[in-house]
Every structure is written in C-alpha cells, then in structure tokens.
Amino acid sequence: MRDRILSVDIFRGMTIVLMILVNTPGTWSSVYAPFLHAPWHGYTPTDLVFPFFLFIVGTSIAFAYKNKAINAGTYKKIVVRSLKLIGLGLFLGAFTIYFPFVKDFSDIRFPGVLQRIGVVFFFAAVLFINFNWKTLIGISAFLLISYWLLMGYVPVNGMESTFERAPNNLANYLDVQVFGTHNYKDDYDPEGLLSTIPAIVSSLLGVFTGLILMSKQPKKATILMGIGGSMLIAGHLWDLFFPINKALWTSSFVLVTAGWANLALALIYYLTDVRGVRFGSIFRYAGANAIILYFLSSFIGKILGQIKVSDGTSMHGWFFKTIYIHDFLSMQMSSLLYALTVVTFYCLLAYLLYKKGIFIKV
Incomplete structure (x- = not known):
C-alpha cells in the first residue's frame, strides 16, 4: 500500500510543480506555447x-x-x-x-x-x-x-x-x-x-x-x-x-x-x-504538501506583483528585468528561467518541510 501511495504522491507532486511553473512566468507577454492555455x-x-x-x-x-x-x-x-x-x-x-x-x-x-x-x-x-x-x-x-x-x-x-x-x-x-x-x-x-x-x-x-x-x-x-x-x-x-x-x-x-x-x-x-526504480523524490516531497505549496506560490506571487519599487515597476517585474533579461537570451527563455527559479524555491521548501516532518493538511 505504501508503495502505491508513493506513486500517487509522486504524480501529485509533479502536478503541483507544473501548476507553479505555468502560473509564474517572468512575463506573460513572452511564454513558450506549451506553457500557455489553448485560446479556446x-x-x-x-x-x-x-x-x-x-x-x-x-x-x-x-x-x-x-x-x-x-x-x-x-x-x-x-x-x-x-x-x-x-x-x-x-x-x-x-x-x-x-x-x-x-x-x-x-x-x-x-x-x-x-x-x-x-x-x-x-x-x-x-x-x-x-x-x-x-x-x-x-x-x-x-x-x-x-x-x-x-x-x-x-x-x-x-x-x-x-x-x-x-x-x-x-x-x-x-x-x-x-x-x-x-x-x-x-x-x-x-x-x-x-x-x-x-x-x-x-x-x-x-x-x-x-x-x-x-x-x-x-x-x-x-x-x-x-x-x-x-x-x-x-x-x-x-x-x-x-x-x-x-x-x-x-x-x-x-x-x-x-x-x-x-x-x-x-x-x-x-x-x-x-x-522497483526509485526516482522523483523531490516530487514526492512536493506532493506531501501540495495545497500549501500552491497557496504560498499564489500568495507570494501576488504580493510580489503588488509591491512597487522606485520606478513604479512591481518587485516581480524588477527581479525579472534585473536578473533574467540578457541580450544572449530570448525573452521566452528568460521568462521560463524565472519560472524555473520559482519552482526550484518551492521544491526546496517542500524538501525542508518533508525532512522536518511538517505536513500541513488543509
């Protein structure tokens, strides 16, 4: 039973990681097509x-x-x-x-x-x-x-x-x-x-x-x-x-x-x-606290989008512009790298919560 629940946890973790990835691009104006919803x-x-x-x-x-x-x-x-x-x-x-x-x-x-x-x-x-x-x-x-x-x-x-x-x-x-x-x-x-x-x-x-x-x-x-x-x-x-x-x-x-x-x-x-292949542990960690990770990613993302820096740009926009935009990268790649950074942060958070035995059930 435990192994079967493990495979479900990995699937759940993969799903929540993808949810965060597609929801947090650097800019919505430059996103690779597979990371966008169909127009209708x-x-x-x-x-x-x-x-x-x-x-x-x-x-x-x-x-x-x-x-x-x-x-x-x-x-x-x-x-x-x-x-x-x-x-x-x-x-x-x-x-x-x-x-x-x-x-x-x-x-x-x-x-x-x-x-x-x-x-x-x-x-x-x-x-x-x-x-x-x-x-x-x-x-x-x-x-x-x-x-x-x-x-x-x-x-x-x-x-x-x-x-x-x-x-x-x-x-x-x-x-x-x-x-x-x-x-x-x-x-x-x-x-x-x-x-x-x-x-x-x-x-x-x-x-x-x-x-x-x-x-x-x-x-x-x-x-x-x-x-x-x-x-x-x-x-x-x-x-x-x-x-x-x-x-x-x-x-x-x-x-x-x-x-x-x-x-x-x-x-x-x-x-x-x-x-008996063992893989995807990081997804298992994310799956164990899936809802709270999604909530935090949405909440923090909302805060970063509302906080304005000196030039009127949001903190989210400032981070993206300052760290990720370069002449040698396309805007789509810069936008994806930003999203991957966000995902990495929440995967690390999931790892820490899992290792400390913290499981926040909603």
Whole structure:
C-alpha cells in the first residue's frame, strides 16, 4: 500500500510543480506555447495540469475513505476540508497589500482554482462513500452526457446555444448572471458554476484509478494504460460533437485529460512498483504538501506583483528585468528561467518541510 501511495504522491507532486511553473512566468507577454492555455477549443500540455490535480484528488479519496467508518464525523471532516479550500481561494481572490487589505467588493473574484478543488472534493468524497463503483460509473456518464445536452441544446435568451465564447454560451451566460462582476473575465470564468459539474467527474475518474491501484488485480499498469488509451480515443471522438475545451471543462475534455492522467500514473506505477526504480523524490516531497505549496506560490506571487519599487515597476517585474533579461537570451527563455527559479524555491521548501516532518493538511 505504501508503495502505491508513493506513486500517487509522486504524480501529485509533479502536478503541483507544473501548476507553479505555468502560473509564474517572468512575463506573460513572452511564454513558450506549451506553457500557455489553448485560446479556446483544443488543449496544450498546460491544459492538462489542473484536471490532473482533480484526478489525483479523486485517487486520494479512494485511498482515504475505502475502509473508513462512515459516520457524522466523516461528513464533518469532508465539509470542513471543503470549506477550508474554498476559504483559502476566496482569500487569494480578495487580498491586497494595501489597507484595508481587501479589494473593493465588486473587484473580488468568487470562483477560482482552490474553490473548485474544494467543491469537487466535497461532491466526489460524498458520492464515493455512498455509492459503489458501478453506480459511480453511471453517475459519471449521466453528468457528462447531461452537461453535453445542456450546453448544446438549451437555448440562451431565445438564441441557439453555442460552444463558442459568446453571450449564447450557457456556461458563460450563467456565470455572468450568477457572479456578475466577480468573474475572471467579463463574459466567462474558467472555474465557473456550470462547468464544475463535469469537473466532479474528473475527480470520480481518479477514484476509479485509486480503486484499481488498491485492488488485487494483476498487471495494474497495463489496465490503467488500457483505460487511459480508451478514454483518449473516446474523448477525441466526442470532440467532433462537443469540442475539447478547458475553459468550459467539456465532457470530451474530461475524458481526454483523464486518459492522459491514467497513462502518466500507469508509467509512474510501473517504474516504482513493478520495476522497483526509485526516482522523483523531490516530487514526492512536493506532493506531501501540495495545497500549501500552491497557496504560498499564489500568495507570494501576488504580493510580489503588488509591491512597487522606485520606478513604479512591481518587485516581480524588477527581479525579472534585473536578473533574467540578457541580450544572449530570448525573452521566452528568460521568462521560463524565472519560472524555473520559482519552482526550484518551492521544491526546496517542500524538501525542508518533508525532512522536518511538517505536513500541513488543509
């Protein structure tokens, strides 16, 4: 069991390291294409990162609650953890370094990454402890198909629905109606309300993988590879009717990203558990404190972006300009080197926390 959890920890750590990497370039105006999200339909390696984390949240749920007694205390812990995650996300969205240290209410973004993790964790955990795996497969299929039908066939303001970024996109429309000015953009939010429904399935698909890893099935890596490949094929076929789209978290996007997640985790499992190869310790350290590392990277990054130096440039911009910009480097490379430096810092912090036995659970 410990080895299996180790491979999950390595995967989680890799994911959180990638999240920090793609979120902290030296400048957003100069970033290599693989480190950017797809403009709308389609996906890049960066678009895999967040669904990978929700997937591994589901896998961790399977490990945590498989043989646990289910009582009022269990539900309380699930609720408390969900509220902590949502609270941390709202704090990040509201905080400013200037007195009174809170943005104007109209400028606070309500949805966010940690908020979505909290909501998805709550529903995935509650569903897992109440239903068997066969029922969960049915629930997952129902949610994905229902989301497709809602997005594709429900008229919006008397107009035919669309999957494009437009007023008659149902997900965009609901986000604007519910959150108003509290969205990421004026017309949509990548962690919006309706798109959270298929995001729950991203976590449930991780639950199934966790159950496979804990089972007595032989050749687990082969099974995961087969499942991953099948999801990739199904997702790309569904893309013909419901485009792969991270901002909308489409059903095809759920299947494709879960497919890649299964393939990646199968490889790690094969190397660590089947072949006995020991690698990726730094990712295991990061995985042990994943949420707090993500929170700190976002919080500190926000502070560095708000503190101004003498010429009006942010401290972040000053560091980047002074240390990383050189005539012999392209701006994209300078921007990437800055991000790698940030990642190195948080990997070292993860190492220190792990060695001192400090595990901050949210």
